[in-house]
Amino acid sequence: MEEYVIEMLNIRKEFSGFVANDNITLQLKKGEIHALLGENGAGKSTLMNVLFGLYQPEAGEIKVKGESVNITDPNVANDLGIGMVHQHFMLVDTFTVTENIILGKETSKGGVIDIKTAEEEVRKISERYGLAVDPQAKISDISVGMQQRVEILKTLYRGAEILIFDEPTAVLTPQEIKELIQILKTLINEGKSIILITHKLKEIMEVCDRVTVIRKGKGIGTVNVSETNPTDLASLMVGREVTFKTEKTEAKPTSDVLLINDLVVKDSRGVEAVRGLNLNVRAGEIVGIAGVDGNGQSELIEAITGLRKADKGSIKLNNKEILNLPPRKITESGLAHIPQDRHKHGLVLNYSVGENMVLQTYYQKPFSRSGIMNFKQIFDKARSLISEFDVRTPSEFTPARALSGGNQQKAIIGREVDRNPDILIAAQPTRGLDVGAIEFIHQRLIDQRDNGKAVLLISFELEEIMNVSDRIAVIYEGEIVAVVDPKETTEQELGLLMAGSKRQEAGEETNV
Incomplete structure (x- = not known):
């Protein structure tokens, strides 16, 4: 019989009567990448938090290398060679890479933390696994992708042989995803075993050996990746057939809702991140912004929404200037x-x-009267939105932090769409969502458009931009360098434009 390095047998986990894991079994072979697939709120992270010792199961057995174990906390998991890279990183911004890695496992010389020896050890591990992390860099100064590598280093520094990755690509750019996949392969070649929680079927097909599917807290089964395909996996996960291509009619845009002229916005270092940008979004259309992360997208969104002061230019909403107005004034517009x-x-x-469902409207009737909150109205409204937007939560009284990332996102989208805005700014709206939820959100964006509203979609997912947008504006170094029709371009041409090629050059290269 083949030895499993991890066996989770008939695991049951409840929260105040809510069954998050209903007798689930997962078995990890040595040297494999094993995907854990399921919808938002299906119980994937809960199951892995049981394995890592953050939760205690009500029933079931965990075996490590054939031996039954009781993992009472993460320190026990670490001692058993189990490490976890969480979806939301657990790093101290003001500490260096090395200080974060050794936190809780410091070594000292003469009563003083031996930071130099630790830095050297971190450097060696980083080089061995091709992580390319500077041990002396401060966390606040490095990219999200690099922060994730620090989390990986933290588990390796503690001697992990079994690594759990919880939605590792949810916050990464396409380039960082490619680099992470290479890192995962290197870890396997070095003898590690990996459990990968992900919604992204492409990644499962590219890098995983087997996949265990769970749905609404129950185990559906385990299949070999070589014997399945994305369509079948999506159906197993959601329990119905999923459409990967968004169906929509031709857009019928009318007048400008959002008009941006000569916009200049500086980043937090005082450097111009948006440089003389011009853009318009009309009622009845979805405009997608395509670009490599770090080309001014964040600063542009923050300037439009009032979260960052612009230095120059004009932003008009329904022909009224909103440049540098307070965020509440802008939302009320x-x-x-x-x-x-x-x-x-x-x-x-x-x-x-x-x-959270009334964060934008709590001061308005019927949720408030003469400064007094009407909680009955607030929670009645919340129940309605939870049902309409399929937010998987035990109740409307549950703290938002207890929801899965995807259900947190659906709650935000429900709140914003329900306000019936003239323009919806959707920044990475499907980040961390499963295919069923992505399908649902894309349809909501199209519904907004079909109701005569304007939608500005900012996404690093080229497939999403191509699928949902009626026009695509390409941003490069803080400027819109091209506006293209998704029906008349390709992902390759878009990629070249995003890298700074001019339209004609990009077209010529795609035709070679």
Whole structure:
């Protein structure tokens, strides 16, 4: 019989009567990448948090290399050679890479932390696995992709042989995803075993050996990746056939809703991130912005929504100047915003789901009268939106932080779409969502368009931009360098434009 390095047998986990894992079995072979696939809120992260010792199961057995174990906390997991790279990184921004890695496992000389020896050890591990991390860099100064590598280093520094990755590509750019996949392959070649939680079927097909599917807390089965395909996996995950191509009629745009002229916005270092940008979005259309991360997208969104002061230019919403107005004034002018960072700008995590549903409208009737909150109205509204947008939550009173990332996103989208805005700014709206939820969100964006509203979609997923947009504006070094029709371009041409090629050059290269 083939030895499994991890066996989770009939695991059951409940939260106040809500069954998150209903007798699930998962078995990991040595030297394999094993995908754990399921919808948002299906119980994937809960199952892995049980394995890592963050939760204790109500029933079931865990075996490591054939021996039954009781993993009471993450320290026990670490001692058993199990490490976890969480979806939301657990790093201290003001610490260096090395300080974060050794935190809780410091070595000292003469009563003083031996940082130099630790830095050398971190450097050796980084080079061995091709992680290319500077041990002396401060976390606040490095990219999201590099921060993830620090989390990987942290597990390797503690001697992990079994690594759990929770949605590792949810916050990465396409280039960083390619680099991560190479890192995963290197880890396997070095004798590690990996459990990969992901929604992205392409990644499963590219890098995984087997996949275990769970749906609504129940195990559906385990299949060999070589014997399946994305369509079958999507059906197993969602329980119905999923359409990968978004069906939509031809757009019928009318007048400008959003008009941006000569916009200049500086980043936090005082460098111009948006440089004389011009863009328009009309009622009845979806305009997608395609670009490599770091070309001014974040600063552009923040300037439009009032989260960052612009230095020059004009932003008009329905012919009224909104440049540098307070965010509330801008939202009251008819703008809604699905932020790219749902934790920083989208939710108050310690508030209930219901309270989060009225963050933009809590001071208005019927939710408030003479400064007094009407919680019955607030939670009645929340129940309606939870049902309409399929937010998987035990109740409207559940804290937002207890929801899966995808269900947090659906709550934000429900809140913003329900306000019936003239323009919806959707920044990475499907980041971290499963295929069923992506299909649902794309349809909501198209519904907004078909109801005569304007939609500005910012996404690093070229497939999403091509699939949903009626026009695509390519951003490069803070400027719109081309506007193309998705029906008349290719992902290759878009990629070249995003890298700075002019339209004619890009077209010539795609025809070679």
